[in-house]
Amino acid sequence: MPAPSEQFVLALDQGTTSARAILLDRQGNLHGLAQQEITQHYPQPGWVEHDADEIWQAQLAVARTVLRDKGILATQIAAVGITNQRETTVLWDRATGQPVHRAIVWQDRRTAGICDDLTAAGHADLFQQRTGLVLDAYFSGTKLKWLLDHIPGARIRAERGELAFGTIDSWLAWKLTGEHVSDPSNASRTLLFDIHRQCWDDELLALLDIPAALLPRLVASSGEIATLNAEWLGAAIPLAGMAGDQQAATFGQACLDIGMAKNTYGTGCFLLMNTGQQPMASRHRLLTTVGWQRNGKTTYLLEGSVFMGGATVQWLRDGLGLIASAGEVETLAASVPDNGGVYLVPAHTGLGAPYWDPTARGALFGLTRGTTRAHIARAALEAIAFQSAEVLQAMENDAGQPIREVRVDGGAARNDLLMQFQADLLGVPVVRPKVTETTALGAAYLAGLAVGFWQDEAELSALWQAERRFEPSMADDQREALFADWRRAIQRTLGWAKS
Numbered sequence: 001m002p003a004p005s006e007q008f009v010l011a012l013d014q015g016t017t018s019a020r021a022i023l024l025d026r027q028g029n030l031h032g033l034a035q036q037e038i039t040q041h042y043p044q045p046g047w048v049e050h051d052a053d054e055i056w057q058a059q060l061a062v063a064r065t066v067l068r069d070k071g072i073l074a075t076q077i078a079a080v081g082i083t084n085q086r087e088t089t090v091l092w093d094r095a096t097g098q099p100v101h102r103a104i105v106w107q108d109r110r111t112a113g114i115c116d117d118l119t120a121a122g123h124a125d126l127f128q129q130r131t132g133l134v135l136d137a138y139f140s141g142t143k144l145k146w147l148l149d150h151i152p153g154a155r156i157r158a159e160r161g162e163l164a165f166g167t168i169d170s171w172l173a174w175k176l177t178g179e180h181v182s183d184p185s186n187a188s189r190t191l192l193f194d195i196h197r198q199c200w201d202d203e204l205l206a207l208l209d210i211p212a213a214l215l216p217r218l219v220a221s222s223g224e225i226a227t228l229n230a231e232w233l234g235a236a237i238p239l240a241g242m243a244g245d246q247q248a249a250t251f252g253q254a255c256l257d258i259g260m261a262k263n264t265y266g267t268g269c270f271l272l273m274n275t276g277q278q279p280m281a282s283r284h285r286l287l288t289t290v291g292w293q294r295n296g297k298t299t300y301l302l303e304g305s306v307f308m309g310g311a312t313v314q315w316l317r318d319g320l321g322l323i324a325s326a327g328e329v330e331t332l333a334a335s336v337p338d339n340g341g342v343y344l345v346p347a348h349t350g351l352g353a354p355y356w357d358p359t360a361r362g363a364l365f366g367l368t369r370g371t372t373r374a375h376i377a378r379a380a381l382e383a384i385a386f387q388s389a390e391v392l393q394a395m396e397n398d399a400g401q402p403i404r405e406v407r408v409d410g411g412a413a414r415n416d417l418l419m420q421f422q423a424d425l426l427g428v429p430v431v432r433p434k435v436t437e438t439t440a441l442g443a444a445y446l447a448g449l450a451v452g453f454w455q456d457e458a459e460l461s462a463l464w465q466a467e468r469r470f471e472p473s474m475a476d477d478q479r480e481a482l483f484a485d486w487r488r489a490i491q492r493t494l495g496w497a498k499s
Contacts, residue, residue: 007078009448010066010237011440012059014084014168015245016105016267019058021066022440026453028463030437032070034062041102046109046349049102052090055168056175060232067233074235080176080228081241081447083248083439084168086189089143091154091214094164097175101151103168104143107267107307107349111142112358118142123207130194130201132279132288134356138305140167141191145208158211165214169242177226177239182216184298185247188290195279195290198298221247222294222446241447245439246270247291250301252442253407253433254464256457261395261403263388263422264439265412268352269309271391272301273399284394285354292446302398304353304391308346308362310412312380315348322373330415333378341366343489344379346387347496354394355490359497365489381418386486389425405429409438416470424474425482434467 008031013020017040023032036058041049067074087106092099104110115135118124124135133139144165148155157163166174167189170182187193187200192210194201200215219225221243228237243251246264250272253262261273272291279288279300291299308315313329316322323329343365350358364376396402408430412418423430435441448454 007076007453008072009079009081009444009453010063010077011081011083011444011447012063012172013245013440013443014055014059014082014172015439016085016107019055019062020440021059021062022437022444023066023070023072024441024444028435028441028460030435032066032072033437034065034069036062044110048105048107050088050105052092052099052103052171055103056172059172063233074233074237077233077235077237078453079238079240079447079451081443082169082172082239083243083245083443084172084186086167086186086244086246087138087140087143088168089140089147090166090168090171091144091147091151092164092171092174094162100154100163101147104147106138108143109137109349109358111137111146114142114145115358118207127191127204130196130204131191132188132195132281133191134285134287135191136356137358138352139189139191141204141208141210144210144214148210155209155211158214161213163214164216166216169244170216173226173239173242176228176232178229179226180216181219181225181242183219183221183242184290184293185221185243187218189244195288195300220294221292222450224450238451239447240450241443241445243292243443243446246272246303247289247301248442248446249409249439250274250442251292251445252438252440253409254461255407256461259399259401259403260407261392262407262409262438265309265384265408265410265418267309267311269306269384269388270303271388271395271406272303273395273403275300275302275399280398282394282398284397285356286391286394286398287353294446294449302395304395306384306387306391307349307352309384310410311348312344312346312384313412315346316377316380322376326411329377329381330417332374333381334417336372336374336378339378339382340371340375341368342371342375342379343486344376344383345489345493346380346383347493351490351493353391355494357494359495360493361496363489363493363496365492381415382421384412385418385422385425386483388422392426403428405431407431407433409433409436419470423470423472425479427472427479429472430470431466432468432470434465
């Protein structure tokens, strides 16, 4: 039991599949963790929704649980940081605090037609120049437009200021503090935010017919943002950190210098590289995004997003029944020496970077009578690595310099077979840290810096430690042959839903 004088930072990590609460001490060690799964709703093919009230109740429950289980008083919490699944869109009533519709999740593809119409009208370049994003259903802006178009009376109520929009960070901050806020890292994922002027963009709002009265007030990613209502945890604790999950993971991985990169293997895979205080426009269909804002300075990142990372393993378990638990996949995949010529393209919800094809669909190639479930399991793991490797190649081309190593985190980063194959495909070392809860770590660091719990970024860099380093060992010709077959498979999935 910690001494009553000992202090911690509490990170609320609201992900796509679960709500988590994590306690961290001054050494960056994980002192406690509580987790609760979130229900996934699939009302139609390509649609994914969450119950925003369930998210709030789950997040509050795990925060209370981790304090109770570890015997921590609310007065021992120096600050709270929020990190969240990005792009997921919530619309709620300001008076009642109740959502007017289920949250539309980042994976949802229902607004692909809106994006096509905007592209056909010649607006894609404007959106990319202002926001650093491609016009894709992934992002929040078209999801919000869909809600306003389909909920009776919603747009009129929005114009009157009766409704509020937010991504999950805003929703949790509203419930915890009563303040309607968001930070630039989350705002930069909406298609509504000018990453150069760092403000909401009136012209983009007009193109999507979105009233500005809906939008949250922008605050720094690290700063004393608001104060938690004491009824939730037992004390009025400062909310001092907010960042989208992938930006938070980049900060938690101490990728604080230009050129440093990390890959998170969560539901999707997200490879991000620090480009400093100037946004770098991508020539290879990557995203330019805000990393974090603190002390009046903004750090930018290049990002490549893969929609199906760990979700591919979940599909093997829940969709195909090939494995009983996600942890079985490594043993099964390792029971065969290679993929047996089998390639899985997990384009179940379209393809992200660098293809950005919402009409691509998943497919298995190379099946023979000798194919076993082990080959399919191995192909699934390899698909995660292939997608990430293509993003890294695009990133190196944009940056004009090689990336020297990739720091990794997320659930699938614990899979040694996958990490070794990833290093082999990348041709650079893959480094797994001792603390893999880097998303929560980043949110905690941002919050802790704001209240003096940690002094500066140099202190945080010194706390980061490697647990294992995977060195590439694959011959160049073998790597090239594998990539050639992978790209053949990818080409056959593109545009499938249009056929």
